[in-house]
Amino acid sequence: MTRTLLILDPDAQRYARRVAEAGVAGLRVLQSSDAGALPDGFHAAEIVLGPPQWIAPVLPCLRSLRWVQSTWAGVEPLLQPTGRRDYLLSGVKGIFGSQMAEYVLCYMLMHQQRALQRLDAQRARRWDKITSEPLADREVVILGTGSIGREIARRCVQCGMRTCGVNRGGENPGPFSRVMPASTLVEAASMADFLVMALPGTTATRHLVDRRVIAALPTHAVLINVGRGNTLDTRALAAALAAGRLGGAVLDVLEQEPPAPDDPLWQTPGLLITAHVSAVSHVQEIAPLFLDNLRRYLSGDRPLHLVDFQRGY
Amino acid sequence: MTRTLLILDPDAQRYARRVAEAGVAGLRVLQSSDAGALPDGFHAAEIVLGPPQWIAPVLPCLRSLRWVQSTWAGVEPLLQPTGRRDYLLSGVKGIFGSQMAEYVLCYMLMHQQRALQRLDAQRARRWDKITSEPLADREVVILGTGSIGREIARRCVQCGMRTCGVNRGGENPGPFSRVMPASTLVEAASMADFLVMALPGTTATRHLVDRRVIAALPTHAVLINVGRGNTLDTRALAAALAAGRLGGAVLDVLEQEPPAPDDPLWQTPGLLITAHVSAVSHVQEIAPLFLDNLRRYLSGDRPLHLVDFQRGY
Numbered sequence: 001m002t003r004t005l006l007i008l009d010p011d012a013q014r015y016a017r018r019v020a021e022a023g024v025a026g027l028r029v030l031q032s033s034d035a036g037a038l039p040d041g042f043h044a045a046e047i048v049l050g051p052p053q054w055i056a057p058v059l060p061c062l063r064s065l066r067w068v069q070s071t072w073a074g075v076e077p078l079l080q081p082t083g084r085r086d087y088l089l090s091g092v093k094g095i096f097g098s099q100m101a102e103y104v105l106c107y108m109l110m111h112q113q114r115a116l117q118r119l120d121a122q123r124a125r126r127w128d129k130i131t132s133e134p135l136a137d138r139e140v141v142i143l144g145t146g147s148i149g150r151e152i153a154r155r156c157v158q159c160g161m162r163t164c165g166v167n168r169g170g171e172n173p174g175p176f177s178r179v180m181p182a183s184t185l186v187e188a189a190s191m192a193d194f195l196v197m198a199l200p201g202t203t204a205t206r207h208l209v210d211r212r213v214i215a216a217l218p219t220h221a222v223l224i225n226v227g228r229g230n231t232l233d234t235r236a237l238a239a240a241l242a243a244g245r246l247g248g249a250v251l252d253v254l255e256q257e258p259p260a261p262d263d264p265l266w267q268t269p270g271l272l273i274t275a276h277v278s279a280v281s282h283v284q285e286i287a288p289l290f291l292d293n294l295r296r297y298l299s300g301d302r303p304l305h306l307v308d309f310q311r312g313y
Numbered sequence: 314m315t316r317t318l319l320i321l322d323p324d325a326q327r328y329a330r331r332v333a334e335a336g337v338a339g340l341r342v343l344q345s346s347d348a349g350a351l352p353d354g355f356h357a358a359e360i361v362l363g364p365p366q367w368i369a370p371v372l373p374c375l376r377s378l379r380w381v382q383s384t385w386a387g388v389e390p391l392l393q394p395t396g397r398r399d400y401l402l403s404g405v406k407g408i409f410g411s412q413m414a415e416y417v418l419c420y421m422l423m424h425q426q427r428a429l430q431r432l433d434a435q436r437a438r439r440w441d442k443i444t445s446e447p448l449a450d451r452e453v454v455i456l457g458t459g460s461i462g463r464e465i466a467r468r469c470v471q472c473g474m475r476t477c478g479v480n481r482g483g484e485n486p487g488p489f490s491r492v493m494p495a496s497t498l499v500e501a502a503s504m505a506d507f508l509v510m511a512l513p514g515t516t517a518t519r520h521l522v523d524r525r526v527i528a529a530l531p532t533h534a535v536l537i538n539v540g541r542g543n544t545l546d547t548r549a550l551a552a553a554l555a556a557g558r559l560g561g562a563v564l565d566v567l568e569q570e571p572p573a574p575d576d577p578l579w580q581t582p583g584l585l586i587t588a589h590v591s592a593v594s595h596v597q598e599i600a601p602l603f604l605d606n607l608r609r610y611l612s613g614d615r616p617l618h619l620v621d622f623q624r625g626y
């Protein structure tokens with residue numbers, strides 16, 4: 001029996017080459033690197049590989065669909081209440097954590113080193129003794145204790161920081177110093193030198209960090225969001241920053257991406273914005289994960305990293 | 314027998330309080346936090362605590378001098394060929410490594426994350442996907458394998474980097490992946506993604522990183538100097554940066570500190586300058602080290618971390 005794999009991804013050619021090199025038997029591979037140009041016969045796809053926002057519009061046409069492997073960490077476009085749920089959806093785990101951890105570490109260190117103040121001093125030709133504060137003994141509160149949150153925690157522990165995870169039930173999957181349930185988020189926030197958000201975008205996490213949580217943060221605290229933009233009340237954050245009630249914030253994700261050219265966020269004092277780049281999919285990392293899952297699937301096993309449509313991750 | 318301790322340091326009062334709290338018997342403590350205002354009776358000092366550049370001009374007046382404890386890592390002002398060498402000089406070890414390692418890690422991560430390009434994009438209200446490169450598998454060549462170089466290496470190893478130490482003899486004191494002798498510096502430089510300089514300022518290290526070493530660096534390499542300014546041929550570095558033959562450089566130390574207002578270094582492309590701040594002396598860190606050494610000295614033992622006047626560290 002020949003099965004059809006549809007690769008619909010900006011890197012479709014490179015993924016197709018990896019699949020060909022793996023020599024998988026009984027597989028017909030269709031590919032396109034253009035979301036608007038579907039290959040002939042795509043309707044017959046049983047397996048689809050690609051980013052969720054490319055796959056979502058195609059779903060209704062796929063009569064034989066049984067498994068989707070996302071090439072992205074976030075799968076929200078496939079979780080719409082009216083969308084199909086009659087197939088296996090597997091995500092990407094254990095790959096983005098390292099990238100996101102270096103992103104978080106970079107911006108935490110820049111804050112402690114006051115790197116941007118030093119840059120301003122250099123540009124003004126001032127030899128200012130702008131000293132640093134160590135990361136050691138600082139408390140980082142990490143929202144989300146999945147593979148990404150845990151990898152961020154691991155790197156923070158290496159820097160001598162105290163790590164407090166926050167998740168629904170309060171269980172500690174390691175390596176956090178301790179984990180608190182989301183119901184005590186305000187209390188956790190009140191102890192944070194850094195609040196790092198690594199949450200999936202679900203109905204339960206929408207604006208989880210709201211005005212109350214932001215108000216509970218110490219005035220020197222820095223908030224960093226690498227998860228999903230809608231898990232944070234961005235306007236409440238901007239108001240706190242503008243009022244000088246926070247040490248700073250770094251947002252890699254926003255509720256509206258990109259923000260409008262006249263959005264005040266671009267120039268909110270103490271706010272650094274990056275363009276959803278804290279983790280990007282590299283073929284050399286995703287392909288082995290997909291090929292492993294493909295072997296499992298073709299031999300009748302369930303792929304790894306399946307998404308629970310109900311929970312949303 | 315009463316011995317006289319002279320504390321000549323910007324933080325003299327705090328050091329004096331720590332000594333008083335330690336309840337050391339038979340010790341008379343004189344102190345000044347002003348290098349130009351020496352306390353009455355200072356000539357009788359047998360023990361001196363303070364930064365080398367404050368102590369050096371006073372040395373000729375100290376008839377009973379037997380031991381100097383530096384509060385700084387660098388002791389060059391006390392190593393002049395014509396200076397006194399008839400006393401014990403102890404330095405500070407194991408304290409500055411952690412601060413310098415975080416400094417180095419910060420600027421390596423900023424480079425890999427392209428943090429300053431992202432900042433420029435934000436200021437121009439551009440949602441540019443400026444992605445990062447990981448630290449993992451990158452080669453960092455560290456000049457100097459003393460306590461500071463080793464601590465930098467330890468943190469780089471945690472980030473998954475390959476670490477190559479360079480010292481005089483080529484012995485590996487750990488935790489370097491490997492160590493090469495200084496005679497092969499050009500070869501080591503040719504493999505560096507990052508070249509980190511953590512060298513003491515001695516006659517042997519003067520311009521150790523010269524035009525040839527800089528020319529051997531890959532064009533994407535980044536040079537970071539946290540040791541001493543005169544260990545680097547700064548003009549050769551500036552020329553390489555201006556010609557686009559290097560990925561960047563970060564200098565916390567310069568041959569002339571501060572640089573003149575019209576020094577082209579302030580605006581050399583790809584060059585970040587900070588004002589000798591990668592490690593600063595904190596009383597809470599130096600005081601325990603001094604008190605430990607004081608106990609040793611008063612009981613007839615030699616203080617730890619003695620400087621060899623001949624080697625210069």
